[in-house]
Amino acid sequence: MAGAFGAASDDPPAKQWQGIITSCEKLSVSKDETVYRFVLEPRFAAMKHFQTSRLFQHQTIPDIVAAIFKHHGFSGVDYRFQKSRSYSVREYVTQYLESDFDFINRLCEEEGIWYAFEQHEQHGDVVVFGDSPEHYLRSQGLPVSYRHHVGLESVGTEALFNLSIRHNPIVEGIRTADYNYRSADTDLFAETDNKQSEESADNTVLLGKQQHWGLHPKTTDEAQVQTTLLNEANLCRQTIANGSGNVVSMTPMKVFQTDVSFPEAPDGWLVLSMEHSGSRDTAYSHTFTAIPAQLAYRPERTTPRPHIDGTLPARVTAAENCTYAYIDDMGRYRVKLPFDLDEWSPGGESRPVRLAKPYAGPEYGIHFPLHEGTEVMLSFVQGNPDRPYISGVMHDSAHTDHIPADWNTRNVIRTWANNKLRMEDLQGQEHIKLATDYQKSQLNLGHIVDSNRNKRGENGEGFELRTDGWGAVRAGKGILVSAQNQDANGKVLDMDDAIAQIEQALSLAKSLNKAAQTANNHNTDEETQRGRLKDALKDLKEAGLIQTAPAGIATATQQSQLHTANENIHLVSGNHTDITAGQSLTAHAAESLNLFAQSSGIKMQANQGKVEVQAQNDELQLNALKDATLTSSAGKVTIAAKEEILITCKGAYIKLSNGEVEIGSPKVVRVRAPLVVNGANGIKHKISDFKQNYSGGYIIYDEKTGLPITNLPYELTTENNEKLKGITNMEGKTIMAFTDKPEKVKIDIQKHSSERKRTLYFAGVESMDLYLEWTENEGAQ
The missing domain is CATH 2.40.50.230 (Gp5 N-terminal domain)
Incomplete structure (x- = not known):
């Protein structure tokens, strides 16, 4: 549709606009005529009636505007972009309950983009976008005549009738700031300063400052661009011209010159808006608003941004x-x-x-x-x-809450894979459960229940730590495991009862040591344990493990139990120590085996099989304060010796040696039986042949300090490739290696040991051939 101003003739109209009719009114009807009022707007105005909400991602503002125009069927000749700078790619732009017309206007205002309309006979109204004075519409015609209107109409002559100029104060400058969490340390502050430094400059027209927050720049460069655009929008409105005339070629965003110079506009005037009028009996005229053309025009930010209150x-x-x-x-x-x-x-x-x-x-x-x-x-x-x-x-109907209404006392954190922390507040059933489905690993505290809230057994209270997989309890400074009752506000490492019981046991050991010493038996090493108790175990000064329970401690396994210590194992009981074996009971000692009973004696009995007592490399002594009885209930008693047998009592004796029998007595020798003397005879008895054992070990020192190296991992290897692994004790000693013949035993310092690069030497035992060698690939040996 087109509208035009022109004479009632076949000549083309002087002024013509193309667009769409957006409103039509019938104003009056008579016999002679019907009067209508039509509203003609550019096709762009139709976008006022398209309201929507949608997203644009990773596009520039010109790209977004072009996409909307294409969506409405505009072709490449219906709009045109003129750009003087590159535009930042907007990560995310939301059109929310806005018409496409308002949305485009808002985006252009934010980026300082203006638009105007060109009229083409073939293409109709064309939207022209620009962002620089270079893009203003210009013509090469003569300057417009300025003829002040005095009430006399000059028919056919185009001119300006009047031009009034208004000067407005501007701000001294504009400051902007923002925050970008992607680069939280980046300062997004930017500012402009309109003060002029020349002495002749008049800065009295500067009034106040503006500060803006939340323009949403991503970088300092974007912040400076946004600040400059705001300042240019302020500067281009310092001088505003309002005028009237009948210049047909005048159109918004077009520059015109006048034949009268204006110092405010040395490059002419840029028309911002126009209002046209004319009728059958009134010649065409218009009013307009303009600014100096040398300024960069930026549209005012009048289109409100959608504001989402709530969520x-x-x-x-x-x-x-x-x-x-x-x-x-x-x-x-x-x-x-x-x-x-x-x-x-x-x-x-x-x-x-x-x-x-x-x-x-x-x-x-x-x-x-x-x-x-x-x-x-x-x-x-x-x-x-x-x-x-x-x-x-x-939560919603498709993703329901994990806590139903009847579990209103439960506080639960449950993850996607059913890992959970549950805290129950139900009175009398308070508990905490930390669990994962993987191998059903759980920690239950308080009232322990199953999935139906039923108590797990009569004793389902306290705590439970369980898993179907492996478990480990580690504490680098020590562990106290106690069944002693204690107030919840008590000391964490309160072990007074346990320490008192251990000290009592060590006192008993000390007392029995005195009795054993009197009987020429060996002492137990209770002093060492007492020192460890004082220096390490009490209050866990070092990394130790203490177990205590007032009603007893029991351990059980269907396989075997191993108790080992690099130094000593002490077993002390106030009453009885009972050891029962379903098959054999075996005790080995590298040095000595000592048994001492203070008051009730020692009994050794074998219900089946032999009882063997051997001193394989030394003497055998059997002593009794009172009677000594050696009997055989159903057999014989044989006494044999390789060199000599001597039976004596109060000076009388019988001596068997070198195949002879010698009987001597300080008094009478009585023979109360018939005496039969025959020729010489003898009995040979097999004497046990004891095998020799060999043993030896290492003591490892640091050559620099001369001190023993403790807690050093090592491995002993015999000539039969038997390997013995261990850690040196507090004296730097390894365990003893035992062989049945003299042989070499090699020591290898483990690869991961920090001592690998130290110089080591050893002190061995003469009965074994021990040696130390260095192997580059394996470590110290």
């Missing part, structure tokens, strides 16, 4: 085949907004959106990943639709 629902999305939460390196999610009807690739439905958390800090905080389909609530920084963040997570 919007959304759903977390993910890329294809993503089993777990789809987050980026900054812990951000992608979401699908309910008003967004466009199709996006999976995981690309939105910009990365941050999740507000109750606690956060550098490399620490609270994190519970959100999985695809989870409903979230979006809030918006300053209500800006372009700046969403997840402020809450919701």
